[in-house]
Amino acid sequence: MVSSERDLPDSFDPKTGRNIKWSAELGTETHSTPVIAGGRVYIGTNNGHPRDPREVGDRGVLMCFEEKTGKFLWQLVVPKRDEDIYFDWPKSGIASPVTVEGERVYLVSNRGEVLCLEARDGHVLWRFELTSGAGIWSHDAAHSSILIHGDHLYLNSGTGVDNTHKRLRTPDAPSLVVLDKRTGKILARDDEHIAPNIFHCTWSAPSLGKVNGRTLLFFAAGNGIIYAFEPLSMPPSLFTNPSIHQSNNPQIHPATLQKVWQFDFDPGAPKTNVHKYNSNRREGPSNFYGMPVLYEGRIYAAGGGDIWWGKNEAWLKCINPAGTGDITTNGLVWSYPLEKHVMGTPAIANDLVFIADCGRAFHCVDARTGQACWTHEINGEAWASPLAADGKVYLGTRSGNFYIFAATREKKLLNLIELGDPISSTAVAANGVLYVATMSRLYAVKKESR
Secondary structure, eight states: OOEEEOSSSSOBTTTTBTTTEEEEEOSSSOOOOEETTEEEEEEEESSOSSSOOOOOEEEEEEEETTTTTTEEEEEEEEEEOOOOOOTTTOOOOOOOOOEEEEEEEEETTTTTTEEETTTTOOOOOEEHHHHHOOOOOBBBOOOOOOOEETTEEEEOOOOBOOOSSSSSSSSTTOOOEEETTTOOOOEEEEEOGGGGGGBBBBOOOOOEETTTTEEEEEEEEEEEEEEEOOOOSSGGGGGGOOTTTTTTTTTTTEEEOOEEEESSSSSSSSSGGGGGGTOSSSSSSOOOOOEEEEEEEEEEEEEOOOOTTTTOOOOEEEEEOOOEOOTTSEEEEEEOSSSSOOOOOOOETTTEEEEETTTTEEEEEETTTTOOEEEEEEEEEEOSSOEEEETTEEEEEETSSEEEEEEESSSOOOEEESSOOOSSOOEEEETTEEEEOOOOOOEEEOOOOO
């Protein structure tokens, strides 16, 4: 949620075209964040505005555009699951962002499949089905941002409740899985028995960083607990039989990720029989949507009650990740209360933490002390994360408002742009251009030459 890009715009106007390099039509619902790599722009959407007359009806779609011009290059169209609408929510499209390495594009589709694509044309090189291959139970819209470390892919499994919202049909399902990036074979999983206590679903993606020289994986699980694991160190050949070519082959027995520590984000909340608190807005368990962020040797995470089914309480917390075992008590550095449910990942720059919540508040918090520097009332719920770049902070809301603040301790609203279409997606900066996606359109925004 932080970019080193410079000379980014502090205003733009789609109506007049000011500072608009190009724009492109998407579907009618776009919850994915654009990713720019290798001269291409990738973004997930739905099939609300079909580009292929042969593909009609509800679909998940990954679109690929030329970075310089916005020219449409290709799309991947994925059929919806039709067993149950809670497996693959109608019209939600592909909500996951891609991860690009070289000429390979990695993606979790709306069907809960991990896909490896060719960047030039979207051809599928391999496919791993999380439902059958990892034993998970998809819920709503699959949302996984894949982390690459060496030859391994790390991703949240997306496992959750069934259509009753009160039952986990796969209580042994993993929440965090590891695949071989070359073949799609499953290599490892967590064994923390998280699934029975998941309140809604597994939304948060893993992050990675070094603590006192030691590389750790950080993962915020659907049971309201943040974990640190050791990443895999052995080559994939030691985990699987190289003669097995099917990604979902039951002969493959995943290794177990080794836990280093755990931190209970909401220690006063119930940890068992959690679904009796469904629709209770006063008390109940916590969960996460955004990722944990490592900054200057500390972990920052935002979480709390579920936006659809849970309590209104939510927090931004700072954790010391240097311990082992249960660090719930000793690991807490500070806690900052938010207005309401929180969906985003914190953006941290110059010792300032920026986070927005669904209480229609945008917060700037001192990263070291947890004290508020300022807050600002925003129009609409914030489902997106803020982006800090070029001395500015960018944020879109579900009301279609796009805010640009100065990334400073003193509050300064630089611009408010009304785009007239809800925004779920986080803004992205690349090569001097700011990319802003509404539900139905992608804008490439660049300062005009003077």
